[in-house]
Amino acid sequence: MFPYLKEYRMADLRAMLRNQRRPHRRTEASLAGKTVVIAGSSSGVGLAAAREVARAGGRLVLLARNEAKAQAVREALRRDFGADPSLHLADFARLAEVERVAEELLDAHERIDVLINSAGVYTTRRQLTDEGNELTFGVNHLAPFLLTVRLLPRMREAGRGRILQVNSQGHRFGGLDLRDLTWRRRLFLGLRAYGASKTAQLLSVWELADRLEGSGVTVNAMHPGEVRTGIGLNNGPLYRWYQRRLVDPWLADARVAGESLHTLAAAPELEGVSGRYFNKTHLEKPAPHALDRRVGRDLWQRTLELTGVDDDI
Template identity: 35%
Template sequence: MARVVLLTGGTSGIGREAALRLAEGGATVLFTGRDREAGREVLSEVRRAHPESAGEFYRADFADFDAVRELAREVRADYDRLDVLVNNAGTSHSERRTTDEGVELTFAVNHLAPFLLTNLLASRLRESAPARVVTTSSALHEDGSLADLESVVRGEDFDGLDAYADSKLANVLFTVELAERLAESGVTANCVHPGWIPNTNLVRNATGFSRAFTTAASLVASIAPVGPFESVEGAADALAYLVTSEEVADASGAYFDRRERATPASAAADAGLRERLWERSAELVGLPASVPEDDPLA
């Protein structure tokens, strides 16, 4: 039976390429984004890549937690199994913006939305075990800090690049904590730095990254992926590896630099910080403090 993979942020960049790669491998690829037109385009490419495997586009803005809940409801209604959830959607902003709940947007989209989605789909993943959760973090997580969590949540003293790094650190802490909470369930949780890819919308739109640097880096990456630079294809390959490879079937709570297991920032080993982040995140999205055993929306 085809593996069912839900991939967020499949309308551009790394996610778009990964959606095609996974479809070519025979998976049923469900993917999300906000851009309907891009969604339609990617869907037809996905279906062309592997005509026998179905695919589906779901529109959802992760700044809106009700939209995340609706996405989980729809996926549950449409598919009675879920083998892999790939939390890949990500954003970066140069100016402070907040959600309706007053949460800083980068933290909401990059951390709270995948936190909510994963918890809402956890019982479906458990039922489908062996199953996987793969989250796209970034090596920039090493510059993040969640020590003053409330200030991160509210976006106080806002700096776009710092907010991005904080959200990517939250991805790592979430992964390690999720792996621990799902131990023995048959569901693994890992996160990945996909490489530094200068020619995706994320980097193009983020003013925290200098334009001269990204232009130069795009050139380098287009000639040959070297050092920290990676092509979109190489980054998608890293994601697909964590989604499908038997070599990592038993890995859980791990951080990968592309295909290689790597050591994340020391904050990932801080159990107290992980627990504080989990409990505050649950509170902010209206979930119980433990991973739900059943469908919390039923």
């Protein structure tokens, strides 16, 4: 299933399989007084995280693209937890919208303590964004990267903050080719494009963590578990049937992901931990190809070019 399996050490494979079965760690830590921004909060993992943040007393800032859906989520959070979330809208397939919403967030919120990037897509068909990026790469890697970098100054000023990139064991599918980020020269395979986007995100987490050392701001990536969400449901009726009938019955409730994100966002024992990959809440070694720092440095440069960010981070 994973194309580079022979590059794994046996001990790492065993640890990975163990983590897949281990229950996630939970925390009682409060988020009272903390502002938590969640991108992709209208569904699945992001929505589950929003519910746990509300339960823990955090001040919620929801980011979504679909206003009606997000308003319904906001209502439910009010009803169930007495929360009063703010809401900002942006389509992550448009980097210009990410720039705009980042400015909006900086204007509206004096502090940002936690940023959870959970917006994500899986598509079986090659699609390009208006800006010419492959959709999966744009939504799963470029957009959260840009949002993170734009919100960073607010966290740096405060000398604290936790950034959590919702990544995936799917990074193990590989597929990142810096010479062909738009899949023009290769046969497009959805799982490999998904793997490429998640590999790119991991490589950029290591780079960013280095740049944040000593700042009090941490950045980590996590796999949220195999949970029942809306991922992939954009892929047409046949895929939806397959997902709902054959895959979903085997998956866990998304609450697992929400509770794991609460732990990573709030647990005091994780203060200062940065540049790591967690399987739910368990530290894990990512695939060897996602640890190649030489590729990571090239990817970083390409990411800066594609997002229009200066490397003064």
